[in-house]
Amino acid sequence: MVSSKDVAKHAGVSQTTVSRVLNSPEFVKKPTFDKVMKAIHDLNYVPNGHARSLVQNKTSTIALLSGPLHNPFFVDTTSAIVHYANEMGYRVNVQFVNDEKLNEAYATAIEHKVDGVILSCILLDDPIFEKLTRMDIPFITYNRKHKNNEHFVEIDNFKAGYLAAQHMIEQGHTAIAWVGGTLTVSTFNNRYLGFLQAMKDYKLCLPEQYIINTDASKQAITDAFHKLMKLEHPPTAICAGADSLALFLIDVAIQENYTVPQDISIIGIDNVDISSHGSIQLTTVGSISEQNLGYLAIRELIEMIENKKNSCIQITESVKVFHRSTTRKN
Amino acid sequence: MVSSKDVAKHAGVSQTTVSRVLNSPEFVKKPTFDKVMKAIHDLNYVPNGHARSLVQNKTSTIALLSGPLHNPFFVDTTSAIVHYANEMGYRVNVQFVNDEKLNEAYATAIEHKVDGVILSCILLDDPIFEKLTRMDIPFITYNRKHKNNEHFVEIDNFKAGYLAAQHMIEQGHTAIAWVGGTLTVSTFNNRYLGFLQAMKDYKLCLPEQYIINTDASKQAITDAFHKLMKLEHPPTAICAGADSLALFLIDVAIQENYTVPQDISIIGIDNVDISSHGSIQLTTVGSISEQNLGYLAIRELIEMIENKKNSCIQITESVKVFHRSTTRKN
DNA sequence: TATAAAAATGGTTACGTATTCATTTTGGTT
DNA sequence: AACCAAAATGAATACGTAACCATTTTTATA
Numbered sequence: 001m002v003s004s005k006d007v008a009k010h011a012g013v014s015q016t017t018v019s020r021v022l023n024s025p026e027f028v029k030k031p032t033f034d035k036v037m038k039a040i041h042d043l044n045y046v047p048n049g050h051a052r053s054l055v056q057n058k059t060s061t062i063a064l065l066s067g068p069l070h071n072p073f074f075v076d077t078t079s080a081i082v083h084y085a086n087e088m089g090y091r092v093n094v095q096f097v098n099d100e101k102l103n104e105a106y107a108t109a110i111e112h113k114v115d116g117v118i119l120s121c122i123l124l125d126d127p128i129f130e131k132l133t134r135m136d137i138p139f140i141t142y143n144r145k146h147k148n149n150e151h152f153v154e155i156d157n158f159k160a161g162y163l164a165a166q167h168m169i170e171q172g173h174t175a176i177a178w179v180g181g182t183l184t185v186s187t188f189n190n191r192y193l194g195f196l197q198a199m200k201d202y203k204l205c206l207p208e209q210y211i212i213n214t215d216a217s218k219q220a221i222t223d224a225f226h227k228l229m230k231l232e233h234p235p236t237a238i239c240a241g242a243d244s245l246a247l248f249l250i251d252v253a254i255q256e257n258y259t260v261p262q263d264i265s266i267i268g269i270d271n272v273d274i275s276s277h278g279s280i281q282l283t284t285v286g287s288i289s290e291q292n293l294g295y296l297a298i299r300e301l302i303e304m305i306e307n308k309k310n311s312c313i314q315i316t317e318s319v320k321v322f323h324r325s326t327t328r329k330n
Numbered sequence: 331m332v333s334s335k336d337v338a339k340h341a342g343v344s345q346t347t348v349s350r351v352l353n354s355p356e357f358v359k360k361p362t363f364d365k366v367m368k369a370i371h372d373l374n375y376v377p378n379g380h381a382r383s384l385v386q387n388k389t390s391t392i393a394l395l396s397g398p399l400h401n402p403f404f405v406d407t408t409s410a411i412v413h414y415a416n417e418m419g420y421r422v423n424v425q426f427v428n429d430e431k432l433n434e435a436y437a438t439a440i441e442h443k444v445d446g447v448i449l450s451c452i453l454l455d456d457p458i459f460e461k462l463t464r465m466d467i468p469f470i471t472y473n474r475k476h477k478n479n480e481h482f483v484e485i486d487n488f489k490a491g492y493l494a495a496q497h498m499i500e501q502g503h504t505a506i507a508w509v510g511g512t513l514t515v516s517t518f519n520n521r522y523l524g525f526l527q528a529m530k531d532y533k534l535c536l537p538e539q540y541i542i543n544t545d546a547s548k549q550a551i552t553d554a555f556h557k558l559m560k561l562e563h564p565p566t567a568i569c570a571g572a573d574s575l576a577l578f579l580i581d582v583a584i585q586e587n588y589t590v591p592q593d594i595s596i597i598g599i600d601n602v603d604i605s606s607h608g609s610i611q612l613t614t615v616g617s618i619s620e621q622n623l624g625y626l627a628i629r630e631l632i633e634m635i636e637n638k639k640n641s642c643i644q645i646t647e648s649v650k651v652f653h654r655s656t657t658r659k660n
Numbered sequence: 661t662a663t664a665a666a667a668a669t670g671g672t673t674a675c676g677t678a679t680t681c682a683t684t685t686t687g688g689t690t
Numbered sequence: 691a692a693c694c695a696a697a698a699t700g701a702a703t704a705c706g707t708a709a710c711c712a713t714t715t716t717t718a719t720a
Contacts, residue, residue: 001387003676014700019678029686029698044464049442050383051676054705057331059380061423069399069409070603079399082426091438093391094424096412108421112379134374247607254608273400277577278584279610333706344670349708359668381706384675 002043011039022047053113062301063093063109065102065119067143071216071244072272074120077142077294081118084298090115097121102128110135116305118297122146123184138304140313142297145186151304151313153297157187160269160285160319161194164239167267167283167321169202172330173237177210179224179249180241188213188241191269195239210235221248229258236264236330243268243275243284250282250326265327281325287317332373341369352377383443392631393423393439395432395449397473401546401574402602404450407472407624411448414628420445427451432458440465446635448627452476454516468634470643472627475516481634481643483627487517490599490615490649491524494569497597497613497651499532502660503567507540509554509579510571518543518571521599525569540565551578559588566594566660573598573605573614580612580656595657611655617647 008015013036020028021036028036039045053059062085067074078094085092093114097105102121106128109117117139122128129146132139138151145152168176178195181188192213199206209231214220228235240246246268250260260266268275271286287293300313338345343366350358351366358366369375383389392415397404408424415422423444427435432451436458439447447469452458459476462469468481475482498506508525511518522543529536539561544550558565570576576598580590590596598605601616617623630643 001676005676015677016679016700016702017698020699023678027698032698046437046440046465048384048676050380050389051705052678053380054378054384054676054707055678057705069405075399075405079426082424086425086435091423091425091442093421094412095416095421096409105416107376110376112421135376247609251608274604277610278581279577280607331706335706345707346670346672346709347668350669353708357668362668378706381675382708384677384706385708387675 001048002045004045004047007036007039007043007045010043011035057113059113059115060089061091061093061112061114062298063095063112063114063117063119065095065097065105065109065117065121067120068096068098071242072247072274073143073242073244073270076273076292077120077297080292080294081298084295085302088302090302102126106131110137116140116301118142118301120144122149124186124189125184138301140297140301140304142293143187147186151300153293153300153313153315153317154187155270155287155293155317156319157190157269158194158197161191161196161239161241162198163194163285163319163321164191164267164269165195165198166202167285167323167327168237168239168265169198169204171237171265171327173235173265174204174330175210175233175235176204176206176237176239177228177235178212178239178241179221179228179245180213181216181245183213191241213241216242216245218248221245222252225249225252225256229256229264234264237327238264238266240266240268243270243272243282246282246284246326247275247280250280260326261328265330267321267327271322275322276324283324283327284322285319286322288320289317293317331378332375334375334377337366337369337373337375340373341365387443389443389445390419391421391423391442391444392628393425393442393444393447393449395425395427395435395439395447395451397450398426398428401572402577402604403473403572403574403600406603406622407450407627410622410624411628414625415632418632420632432456436461440467446470446631448472448631450474452479453514454519455514468631470627470631470634472623473517477516481630483623483630483643483645483647484517485600485617485623485647486649487520487599488524488527491521491526491569491571492528493524493615493649493651494521494597494599495525495528496532497615497653497657498567498569498595499528499534501567501595501657503565503595504534504660505540505563505565506534506536506567506569507558507565508542508569508571509551509558509575510543511546511575513543521571543571546572546575548578551575552582555579555582555586559586559594564594567657568594568596570596570598573600573602573612576612576614576656577605577610580610590656591658595660597651597657601652605652606654613654613657614652615649616652618650619647623647 004018005015008018066078082092095105119141120143122141122144124147140151142153180192183189212224246266249266268282268284271284275282275284334348335345338348396408412422425435450473452471452474454477470481472483510522513519542554576596579596583590598612598614601614605612605614
C-alpha cells in the first residue's frame with residue numbers, strides 16, 4: 001500500500017509537506033505543490049482514513065441504528081439520514097437491529113469511535129442509555145425515546161393516537177379496535193395511551209378483546225387480524241399503532257377477501273411516503289411538517305457534534321390526520 | 331480516552347498481555363485473564379477499531395453504493411446486504427448515490443480502506459471501474475454491470491424484457507408501450523433489447539412514440555405517461571423497465587383517473603417485495619429464486635474477501651412472470 | 661534434583677497520518 | 691551587501707493497537 005512517505009520520496013520532499021499539500025495547501029509553494037500532486041497521481045495515492053482518525057481522534061463517521069427496512073418508516077428516515085450526513089461530509093455506518101441484538105450493535109459502533117450515534121431502537125428502560133452517556137459520545141434518538149432521555153426527536157405520539165381514534169369516531173364508528181406494538185417502546189406506549197384517552201373522552205365502549213399490543217411482525221399482525229374478525233362482534237374500524245402495522249393489516253384483509261374500507265376502516269400513524277401512493281391511499285396521522293424525523297434528528301446530531309453544544313434537544317412535532325381512502329363513514 | 335496501556339497499568343501487566351486477553355485468550359493464564367478483564371471493566375475500556383485497522387490492514391468494513399431508497403428494489407437489496415454483512419461480522423458504510431455524484435462516493439469509500447465494495451450504480455462505460463481495479467479492492471456489482479466487468483450478479487435482463495412483452499402479447503394486447511430508464515445503464519439496456527426482440531418475434535407494430543427511455547425520476551415518468559396517453563392511439567399496455575417505474579406509472583394513472591388494469595395494463599420488472607402487497611399486486615417479471623440480488627452479491631463479495639479467490643463471479647438468475655392484478659386480457 | 665520443553669509474559673516496533681517545533685529559504689529593507 | 695522578518699520546509703513524535711521476538715516462569719521427564 002502506497003503511503004504518504006512513498007509520495008514524499010517520489011516527489012523529493014518530506015512527508016510533512018505531503019500532508020500539508022492535502023490539508024493546508026495555502027502554506028506550500030506552487031512548484032512544490034505541483035510536484036507533490038504529480039507524485040500523488042503517479043503513485044495513485046489515497047490517504048488512509050484510519051491513520052487520520054487515529055491521530056485526530058475524529059472519524060467523520062456516524063453510526064445509525066435503525067429499525068428494519070420492511071417497515072417503511074425506516075425507509076424514509078434512513079434515506080434522509082444518510083443523504084444529509086453524506087452531504088455534510090460524514091459517512092454512515094448502518095445497522096438494522098431488532099431489539100434483541102442491540103448490545104452487539106452498540107459495541108461495534110462504539111469500537112470505531114464514531115463521532116455520533118443516531119438511533120431509533122431504544123427501549124423506555126434500556127441500559128444502553130447509560131453506556132452511551134458514559135462513553136461521552138453524542139447521540140440522539142428519533143421516533144422512540146428513553147425514559148430519561150435528553151436528546152430526542154419524535155412526533156406527538158399521544159396526540160397521534162388520540163387523533164386516530166377521534167377520526168374513526170367522527171366517521172361514525174363505535175366498534176373500534178387497537179392493534180399496536182409492545183408497550184416497552186415509548187412510541188407505541190404513548191400512541192396507545194392517546195387512543196385510550198380519546199375512547200374515554202368520547203365515552204365509547206372498548207371491550208378488552210379489541211385491544212392488541214403485540215410484536216410488529218407480519219405473522220403477529222396476521223394473527224391479530226384473525227382474532228379480531230372472528231369475534232362475535234368484530235370491530236368496524238382498526239387504529240393501527242403505526243403505518244407499517246396498518247399496511248400489514250390491509251394486506252391480510254385483502255387476502256382474506258375483506259374490502260378496505262367497505263368492510264373495515266383502517267388508520268395508521270406516521271404518514272410514511274408510500275402511504276400516499278395511489279394504490280394504497282392510507283389514511284394516517286403524521287407530522288404537520290414536511291421534514292421527516294430522521295432528517296430532524298441527523299441535523300441536530302451533527303449540530304451537537306460540531307458545536308459541542310449541550311443544550312437539550314427535545315423536539316416533538318405536532319400531528320394531524322391525513323384523510324385518504326382506507327377509512328370511511330360507518 | 332482509555333487505551334490498552336491504561337488497562338495494562340491498572341492490571342499490572344504489559345500492554346501485550348491486554349491485547350492477548352482480547353485476541354487470543356487461550357494463551358493467557360486464568361488469574362491474569364481475570365485481572366485484565368476486571369481492569370477492562372473498571373476502566374470501561376473499549377478497543378480502538380481504527381488503531382486495529384491500521385496495524386492489521388483489515389477493516390471489517392464494506393462500502394455499499396446503492397441506488398436511492400425511493401426505489402423499492404434498493405430497499406430490498408440494502409436490507410439483505412446490511413443484514414448478511416453484519417451477521418458475518420462486517421460493518422457497512424452505506425451511500426445512496428445518484429449517477430452524478432459517483433466519484434465523491436468512491437473516494438470516501440476508498441479512503442477508508444474498506445475490505446470490499448458492493449455497488450449497483452455503475453454505468454456500462456464507467457471510468458470508476460478501472461480505479462477500483464487499480465486499487466486492488468475486491469468489488470462486485472449487483473443489478474447493473476460494467477462493460478468489462480468480472481464480478482457481477484444480475485437477473486437475466488434480456489429475458490425479463492422479453493417475457494414482459496410476451497406476457498402482454500399473450501394477454502391480447504397489440505398496442506404495447508415501453509417506459510424504461512437511460513440506456514447507458516446495462517440493466518435498462520438489456521431489458522429494452524429483450525422487449526424489442528419480443529415485439530419483433532411476434533411481428534407487432536411498435537410506433538416510435540411508444541418507446542420512452544428517460545431518467546427514472548417521478549417527474550420524468552409522469553411526463554412519459556402523459557405523453558403516451560395523449561397520443562391519438564394510446565397504448566393499452568405499458569411494459570415498465572423496472573418495478574419502481576411501474577409503481578410511478580400506476581400512481582400517476584390513478585391520479586389521472588385511469589383504472590389499472592381496466593384502462594391500461596402495466597407490468598414491471600424486479601418483483602420487489604412490495605409488489606405483492608394486497609393493495610398493489612403488481613404483475614412483474616422477477617428472479618425464479620427466492621434470494622434477492624443483494625444477498626447473492628454480498629455473499630459472493632465476502633467469499634472473495636475471505637478466501638481471496640479470484641475466479642470470476644458471474645451470476646445471472648433466471649426469471650419468470652409473476653402474474654398478479656395490474657395486467658389483464660385485452 | 662537436573663534439565664529440557666512448553667507455557668506465559670514482556671519489550672519493542674510498525675502501521676500511516678497530523679502536529680509541533682526547529683531549521684532553512686526567500687524576499688524586502690536599509 | 692547585510693540583515694531581519696516571513697515564508698516554506700523538514701525532523702521528530704504521538705495516536706492505540708497487533709505482531710514479532712526475547713525473556714521469564716512453569717511443567718514434565720529422566
